[in-house]
């Protein structure tokens with residue numbers, strides 16, 4: 001089993017990052033590594049950069065065009 005970090009998009013959901021050793025935001029903020037993290041892809045999370053499940057209630061569709 002590889003310990004190489006991987007990022008996979010979940011269907012109509014977050015990016016799932018496995019073997020995450022370090023996570024740094026665009027603002028330089030460091031987040032504690034939890035090994036596997038789900039990063040928001042829908043833009044609706046109230047706990048960014050992490051997914052909080054809001055994509056379910058927003059019916060996030062990865063194939064829909066972005067809002068104008």
Ligand code: FES
Nearest residue numbers: 040041042051054
């Ligand atoms: S992808 Fe889950 S809240 Fe955005």
